[in-house]
Amino acid sequence: MTQAQLDPxxxxxxxxxxxxxxxxEECLQTGSPWVHLRLCLTCGHVGCCDSSPNRHARWHAGVLxxxxxxxxxxxxxxxxxxxxxxFT
Numbered sequence: 412m413t414q415a416q417l418d419p420x421x422x423x424x425x426x427x428x429x430x431x432x433x434x435x436e437e438c439l440q441t442g443s444p445w446v447h448l449r450l451c452l453t454c455g456h457v458g459c460c461d462s463s464p465n466r467h468a469r470w471h472a473g474v475l476x477x478x479x480x481x482x483x484x485x486x487x488x489x490x491x492x493x494x495x496x497x498f499t
């Protein structure tokens with residue numbers, strides 16, 4: 412079974428460039444703090460994690476329907492699907 416069969420949302424993964432490599436896009440605009448960063452693998456949005464006060468990565472996934480993120484933390488190499496709440 413392929414990864415795409417295990418999680419069909421993986422078909423939405425693209426080669427992306429981080430839109431705001433310096434931090435969470437929305438937190439940078441509002442001056443809010445974040446804990447960890449996540450990179451949307453559909454459009455390149457950088458959002459803050461669920462441990463952050465505003466949870467912008469999850470918000471982005473829900474509003475725009477971009478479910479797969481990758482950790483945007485140095486030394487971390489994993490992906491997460493917000494729809495299935497599971498690693499991909």
